[in-house]
Amino acid sequence: MAHWGWYWKVKLKHQRKRLCSYLQCIDSFAMFKNKELMEMFRNKVVYEVPGCGLKITLLEDHYHVEYKDGSYDIPIEKQPCNFGGFRYFFHCPKCSKRMRMLYLDNGMFLCRKCADLCYFTQILRPPDRCLAMARKVETKLKSMAGSLDRKPPWMKKKTFEALKKKYSEYRDIKYMEAKNKELVEFYPELADEIDYWA
16 A cells, blocks of 8 residues: 555545535536526426435425425525526525535435535545646547647637646646655655656
């Protein structure tokens, strides 16, 4: 086992958080996108999870959730946008904070903090996170133009150059900085030998 793994798993008895992507969720932006559909579903069951007997009913200013252990309400906040229209947000039933996404945890729709969840990139080590960011930019450019060196036809040259710079920065410079920092933390006696990138 690597040194960092021993430190977190054995010494600190670290328990990794669950990932958001493993749980069912409701997205307020997606649910309220179609206004006609929302009016049609008003006072009717809009969302149902058969396994736990959970039903969500849309009322005037909140969702009413019924499940096998009881029921609760999810308040909805309507916020005006700068250029017209509205954005809708949920309020977490536990902490009452305004959230876009709520995750289903044991019959309750809760925010990420209350359900103690994390994103995939949060469980990665810093060097791996840098490589993931570089891959994200690479995937974006390859899907649009088929190559990292070819500019997509509709993209501005300035944007394309910024994306290429971001890709090389994360893949080379930031990756090496994070790797060196991690090595110094775990092996301080090697600090003088490690070649830092400015």
